[in-house]
Amino acid sequence: MIAQAPAPTRDLLSRFESLGDENRLRILTLLDRNEFTVSELVSVLQLPQSTVSRHLRVLADDGWVRRRQEGKTRYYRMDGELESGARELWRLAEGSLAGARWIRDDAERAESVLAERRGRAAAFFSESAAEWDTLRDDxxxxxxxxxxxxxxxxxxxxxxxxxxxxxxxxxxxxxxxxxxxxxxxxxxxxxxxxxxxxxxxxxxxxxxxxxxxxxxxxxxxxxxxxxxxxxxxxxxxxxxxxxxxxxxxxxxxxxxxxxxxxxxxxxxxxxxxxxxxxxxxxxxxxxxxxxxxxxxxxxxxxxxxxxxxxxxxxxxxx
The missing domain is CATH 3.40.50.150 (Vaccinia Virus protein VP39)
Structure with a gap:
């Protein structure tokens, strides 16, 4: 009878397997730097929403990402409390991506998405500057x-x-x-x-x-x-x-x-x-x-x- 591997090893192997897909690597690269919604990831990655959601589900199940709910919107970010083995595994994976063709394109589209998000806040303050003190007090x-x-x-x-x-x-x-x-x-x-x-x-x-x-x-x-x-x-x-x-x-x-x-x-x-x-x-x-x-x-x-x-x-x- 073959003995089962200890749980931590099995978890690490599962994490390793989840890094075996280029799109999941792209998602993690983005989420390691900023948090994004599903729709924002769709815009950056140029992938169908169903595909992005499926990959996020795998990454969440394997403990790579966390999400937070803000009203009806969910924001995703790489888990900031990865155990040392998983963090080292990600460093190795990330280091191997330096020459990937999609790194620069994804980064540029991500910056555009974040600029749009910042722009919405800036537009609010531009329109509300005269009433901001009253609004804040309210x-x-x-x-x-x-x-x-x-x-x-x-x-x-x-x-x-x-x-x-x-x-x-x-x-x-x-x-x-x-x-x-x-x-x-x-x-x-x-x-x-x-x-x-x-x-x-x-x-x-x-x-x-x-x-x-x-x-x-x-x-x-x-x-x-x-x-x-x-x-x-x-x-x-x-x-x-x-x-x-x-x-x-x-x-x-x-x-x-x-x-x-x-x-x-x-x-x-x-x-x-x-x-x-x-x-x-x-x-x-x-x-x-x-x-x-x-x-x-x-x-x-x-x-x-x-x-x-x-x-x-x-x-x-x-």
Whole structure:
């Protein structure tokens, strides 16, 4: 009785047999460089769709290619996780094809197919440029514009969202750091924040004043004051409290209004300060024991009706 070969050897032999057809070699050469649909392969190879589909089925059964579904469209690509024996077998096969007559023709037609695909995307952006920002916000939400920047945060950080309001910022930051401490003076705002942050087990919601934060000394790696400083009776004291809560080397980030003359905001919105100048902010942060102050005036967005903003950063002395 003849013993059967071990499964890995039998699989490798099957893979070897599947390389014994020139059209399958052409398909693999293309799929090793890019992914294609069946119709795109038909265009490149100049073969009937039934032929291309049959060869793809053989290659898929023998583990050479993978497919992914995108809506009703299937994309094929050489399996990027071939075991070492199969990968070496493909290198040998590929090396023997250097002089094949079809290599250049297939490559040229493949580039035309890919250029057409890129052209469809380019045409979309050409037609949609004027509405792209609105369309992107409709599709993904306005947070998608800057949320990836939170990936630059150290995942070990504890971040203070000072003047957290309804928890919008804390909710965005929480997935990227170890802990967020969200502080606000308004019980109503914090109740709304608790609803928003209900599934965030690394957000600590605390009621308190910005001038006397319910946070221990040296507890924060980053303190954020986003559009809240103009509500403070004593902005200098708020910045000093933020500095106290920062660990040595910790960072302060402030986003607020530049100085303006819209006095009506005092009555209609409860603002206590008509924005801030760079000199004011620089002096307050220096007195708070912060260094390396950096002040960045932000370009106003065309649709924004409020005063222009600034962003400011500073660091607690190590």
């Amino acid at each position: 599709l993904f939400g306005s947070d998608a514009r800057f949320a990836p920047l939170f990936g630059l945060f150290d995942p070990e950080w504890t971040v203070g969202d000072l003047g957290a309001g309804t928890g919008t910022l804390a909710n965005m930051i929480a997935p990227f750091v170890t802990r967020v401490v969200a502080v606000d003076r308004s019980p109503e705002m914090l109740a709304a924040a608790a609803v928003r942050l209900g599934e965030r087990d690394n957000v600590d919601i605390r009621e308190g004043e910005l001038e006397s934060l319910p946070i221990d000394d040296d507890a924060l790696d980053l303190a954020v004051l986003m559009l809240v400083l103009h509500f403070a009776l004593d902005p200098g004291r708020v910045l000093a409290e933020a500095a106290r809560a920062l660990a040595p080397g910790g960072r302060l980030l402030v986003l607020d209004m530049r100085a303006h003359e819209r006095d009506e905001y005092r009555e209609t919105m409860g603002h206590l300060w008509p924005g801030f100048t760079e000199d004011q902010m620089r002096d307050w942060t220096r007195l708070a024991g912060l260094e390396a102050y950096h002040h960045i005036p932000l370009a106003p967005e065309p649709e924004a009706s409020g005063p222009a903003l600034f962003a400011a950063t500073a660091r607690k002395t190590v």
